[in-house]
Amino acid sequence: MKDLIEYIAHSLVEHPEAVEVxxxxxxxxxxxxxxxxxxxxxRVIGKNGRVANAIRALLRVAAExxxxxxxxxxxxx
Amino acid sequence: MSEKxxxxxxxxxxxxxxxxxLAELGLPAEAVSMEVLDAGSKGFLGLGGRQVRIRLTVKxxxxxxxxxxxxxxxxxxxxxxPRPKPEPKPEPRAETQPGLNAGSPAEQDPAAKLAEETLxxxxxxxxxxxxxxxxxxxxxxDRAVILVDVRGDDLEVLIGRRAxxxxxxxxxxxxxxxxxLEQWVQVTVDVEGYRNRRERxxxxxxxxxxxxxxxxxxxxxxxxxxxAERRIIHIELRNNPQVETRSVGEEPTRKVTIVPKQ
Numbered sequence: 001m002k003d004l005i006e007y008i009a010h011s012l013v014e015h016p017e018a019v020e021v022x023x024x025x026x027x028x029x030x031x032x033x034x035x036x037x038x039x040x041x042x043r044v045i046g047k048n049g050r051v052a053n054a055i056r057a058l059l060r061v062a063a064e065x066x067x068x069x070x071x072x073x074x075x076x077x
Numbered sequence: 078m079s080e081k082x083x084x085x086x087x088x089x090x091x092x093x094x095x096x097x098x099l100a101e102l103g104l105p106a107e108a109v110s111m112e113v114l115d116a117g118s119k120g121f122l123g124l125g126g127r128q129v130r131i132r133l134t135v136k137x138x139x140x141x142x143x144x145x146x147x148x149x150x151x152x153x154x155x156x157x158x159p160r161p162k163p164e165p166k167p168e169p170r171a172e173t174q175p176g177l178n179a180g181s182p183a184e185q186d187p188a189a190k191l192a193e194e195t196l197x198x199x200x201x202x203x204x205x206x207x208x209x210x211x212x213x214x215x216x217x218x219d220r221a222v223i224l225v226d227v228r229g230d231d232l233e234v235l236i237g238r239r240a241x242x243x244x245x246x247x248x249x250x251x252x253x254x255x256x257x258l259e260q261w262v263q264v265t266v267d268v269e270g271y272r273n274r275r276e277r278x279x280x281x282x283x284x285x286x287x288x289x290x291x292x293x294x295x296x297x298x299x300x301x302x303x304x305a306e307r308r309i310i311h312i313e314l315r316n317n318p319q320v321e322t323r324s325v326g327e328e329p330t331r332k333v334t335i336v337p338k339q
Contacts, residue, residue, distance in 0.1 A: 003202050058245055
């Protein structure tokens, strides 16, 4: 799941070197934190969170495959 | 050994295929780019599943350190090219849907190729096995529209409630392709013919609700729909003299209302 977020984030931002993805697991729950350069925040969040929500929808498919629950947070750098 | 610029490998999984291909080429993973030609299918209890098929393309042959197994490291005239062209090869599924392939079938449109690779990679990382094929829709000449078709088993998971997942997949693919080509490209993703089925369903519903509006004399409001679906309703009822259609409300709960004309 982490590699899915890494791939999407790298593909959308201007500063791929600043992309950082962390995965926290506890039981069947996975929390993913995505950090990007400040001026790339808009590119991964989108208007009204449209991009972030689309990424979450894809992430959910990946999580359901392994019976896990996943959340994605885009964190301020 | 092989001095070809591309190599196709078949194996049970993408990882195995990649490892096998790299071993055969004697190259590190960074020296090649991978394209999933067929993501395979699981089959039942490991029976009847299709294997994964990938194509490896050697990146900038001359810039890489000469691989151990290369016999003729002689410089080539096309050294300036960043990446050797893959051998022209018929699209695996082109013949199954000749109607869509209105352009020259020999050379796939670069945007279509990119969309195909992007979606295949997304699906691989989502752990979904499917085969992906894309082509440019030439019926719309003034803007780039790429149709990507996804086929496989048990792909309802890619559609989701109210096509939420399918639309997300389509949006993310459009964004990635648009970013790489530095211009917005409309990518339409379809899974197992869902879009066509849905369009028929929407048209039928539009006619039924229009009838009801006329019969009852009251306006009918449909469920919230994305813009592309609302458009289908508007078009279906455009030539109906008895009703008028309007979209009301704000995204994402914008809806079509059908108003009887007096």
